[in-house]
Amino acid sequence: MKLYGYWRSSAAYRVRIAMHLKGLTFESIPVHLVKEGGEQHKDAYTELNSTHLVPTLVDEDVTLHQSIAIIEYLDDKYPSVAIYPKNIVAKAKIKALALDVACEIHPVNNLRVQQYLVNNFSLQESDKLTWSHHWMNLGFVAIEHQLKLNSGEYCFGDNITMADICLVPQVYNAYRFNLDMSKFPNICRVAENCNRHPAFIASLPENQADAQN
Amino acid sequence: MKLYGYWRSSAAYRVRIAMHLKGLTFESIPVHLVKEGGEQHKDAYTELNSTHLVPTLVDEDVTLHQSIAIIEYLDDKYPSVAIYPKNIVAKAKIKALALDVACEIHPVNNLRVQQYLVNNFSLQESDKLTWSHHWMNLGFVAIEHQLKLNSGEYCFGDNITMADICLVPQVYNAYRFNLDMSKFPNICRVAENCNRHPAFIASLPENQADAQN
Incomplete structure (x- = not known):
């Protein structure tokens, strides 16, 4: 899995926490939000994420955006360290x-x-x-x-x-x-x-x- | 169930749609967001919802805030008209x-x-x-x-x-x-x-x- 993010983005930070909690291995791909007007606006990134925001998760042929949607997808796919109780x-x-x-x-x-x-x-x-x-x-x-x-x-x-x-x-x-x-x-x-x-x-x-x- | 909301609040509007889709009966309790500085700031309301925002759902002894959390709770409790696919x-x-x-x-x-x-x-x-x-x-x-x-x-x-x-x-x-x-x-x-x-x-x-x- 590849996680496109930025060290200071708190949305990317959330996804990193969830992935580490679940013991998932992933490659971090930096998207510099400030340099040259922001790499998040470049075609190479917006083709993955039309919102021009980080993070984006690429899981084989699945590309997902929005940190909470990503985390809950990972929780559905890898439920062993649950982030919600059953109640x-x-x-x-x-x-x-x-x-x-x-x-x-x-x-x-x-x-x-x-x-x-x-x-x-x-x-x-x-x-x-x-x-x-x-x-x-x-x-x-x-x-x-x-x-x-x-x-x-x-x-x-x-x-x-x-x-x-x-x-x-x-x-x-x-x-x-x-x-x-x-x-x-x-x-x-x-x-x-x-x-x-x-x-x-x-x-x-x-x-x-x-x-x- | 009681739904505290405001006719023009789009967060309350979301919850109304979900409840009607699921055929749930509920009482709408208006919280006027503008009159007298906003009823959402009065103690009677903030005791239910510490964020001073609408909507709030009261389901017997359960009080919930944040529209998406409310809708997904209702989807867990009344799954018959699902708002998400299984995939x-x-x-x-x-x-x-x-x-x-x-x-x-x-x-x-x-x-x-x-x-x-x-x-x-x-x-x-x-x-x-x-x-x-x-x-x-x-x-x-x-x-x-x-x-x-x-x-x-x-x-x-x-x-x-x-x-x-x-x-x-x-x-x-x-x-x-x-x-x-x-x-x-x-x-x-x-x-x-x-x-x-x-x-x-x-x-x-x-x-x-x-x-x-």
Whole structure:
């Protein structure tokens, strides 16, 4: 399997975590999102992924995009390390938390959104930080509340689930952009627990071949 | 079951379509997103949904948020009118298209994002339209490409799936905001086919009790 991604893309980061959790072997193919206007816009990539976004998974003759669709496909194909419990209520609550990151925080702060704000509405660098802090804060308040109710060692009880897979890359971004995390003790605790797991360590942006210091 | 929503919320609209497709009986409880600063911010609602967003499903003692998590919970509980095929590759492609709407178009154009742009970055009404057209166009170009490859009567072949459930409310918004849809013939054709189905008709914003003319 080939995973097209970028070391700092949190959507690609999610898929890496899921693949390492399941013990899957894959080749990482870097798509540089910034260099020369972004390799994700070049024909060689857009033929695989019409959204001009990473990640893309190529599994023999199957090409898939959207990180959550990719992860759930892998979970269907390789169910042995499940990312959801069998109980359908718990599964739905876990999925909702994953989507609180994937639908409410991440897309609004995505690179192309920030680029559009700067290029079309004359935002400054400091405005970009205000913008991204605002959406991370708002999302984390809602998630912290859910973790208070449901977390154990991980987001939901003591097993790693899709909620952890989506939350940890967002927490990584929060630290990267110096968000004050002191208001979110449960989020910090869960992320720390995850980050001791080999699958999460192997998936860290700085541990990717295309990482730039 | 009780569905807390708002007639014009496209996330609530998705859940209505899924519930009507499955022939489920439910009570619609309106949450006015604009009146008095928004009922979604009042304690009575945030106790059910910490994200301050609609929809919320209350199914006896189960309370769920995030439209896609709700729909997939209902699909687990009431599988008789399935929204995904059994084939895991087709399922993943359908989910990816649903997420192209739910992660890439809808969140960036959401009411609270547009309110934030106006209140914090002094955008004008015309800027809001430029903003929303930009993200709808970008998303629809990618989706139109997928429909060229995979659509039949509906987004993927001749059965209604999660892709249609997510696409149709976004197309409704596109028409509402006068987006030029002539570049997207497959999207228009599929949406028209969906909109002849009783489940989609019953779910239309203007057919809800809280619709305001």
